[in-house]
Amino acid sequence: MNIKNSIDEKTIKKIFGSIKYVVKYLDELDKVKGGLGKYKTISNKDLIHKVISTWNYPLALRIIRNLFVSTKKYANGKKAKEEIKILINEWNKLNLGKIKWPCSQKAFDALAQRINNSSETDKDKVIARAAVQFRRMKELNTKRNDFLETLIFEKNQNILPTLTHMGGTDYFIDGESFDQKVAKSPTNEFMMEYGQEWREMAINHPEIVAKFLYEHQDEGRFGADSRLLVVYLDDDISPEKIEEIINKTDLDNPIKIKFTYKHEKVGERDYEVKCFIIILSNN
DSSP states (O other): TTTTOOOOOHHHHHHHOOOHHHHHHHHHHHHHTOOOOOOTSOOOHHHHHHHHHHHTHHHHHHHHHHTTSSHHHHHHOOOOHHHHHHHHHHHTTTTTSSSOSSSSSGHHHHHHHHTTOOSSSOOOHHHHHHHHHHHHHHHHHHHHHHHHHHHHHHOOOEEEEEESSSSSEEEEEEEEEEEHHHHHHHHHHHHHGGGGGHHHHHHHHHHHHHHHHHHHGGGGGGGOEEEEEEEEEEOOOOOOHHHHHHHOOOOOOEEEEEEEEETTEEEEEEEEEEEEEEEOOOO
């Protein structure tokens, strides 16, 4: 569904997240039309119906963007840049080495086993260091995600954001739904395919990275939906560099990706999707 044309109840829930934002939206819409706002006493069902029956995309875009800047979601993104700097400074003060993941979430057990089988004299200290690195990378990336969402929102005036983290959708761009997905790399398969030239390929051909991400996603989380893909080539990228990259990114014209996915039960299926892709690199 393109919300430039119409909207339904499911999409309303994705955008507003809670009924309090529906009330705020309708009150603001009423004020634009010369009213005083009077929707707190109306039933939830009637509130939803009112949004549907009065839907006007240009007005809704303006009102919802204004509502977004008063949300906790936006506030978290605005303060994230300084919080990222603090976390990077703390990492360096703790002498945790280069900012990077010690391993993937699924591989932590294997990491512990490798340490147990190694010749390290203080295995507890080594695993404790890896655990601290892992926890801090999780925290750092949460702040980065908040920062990214706010930068993306501010980059394109035609982005209609969702007001909470509920619903599985992060933005509507030119009326179409896009979910933000963040990847720690362009996939192991991509790096194996292009060998020593994988970084250069990823930077110069982001559309190929997008194809690999769709083709090698987990079966349990499979989706052939429109996505805004964010891919880290460097874990130690600064917030200033992220800001620079976002400012140079085209967030008006999505690319089309054709990909084939091999499902466990039904075999290969072909798909075509729209997506944006942002490559985060120190290069």
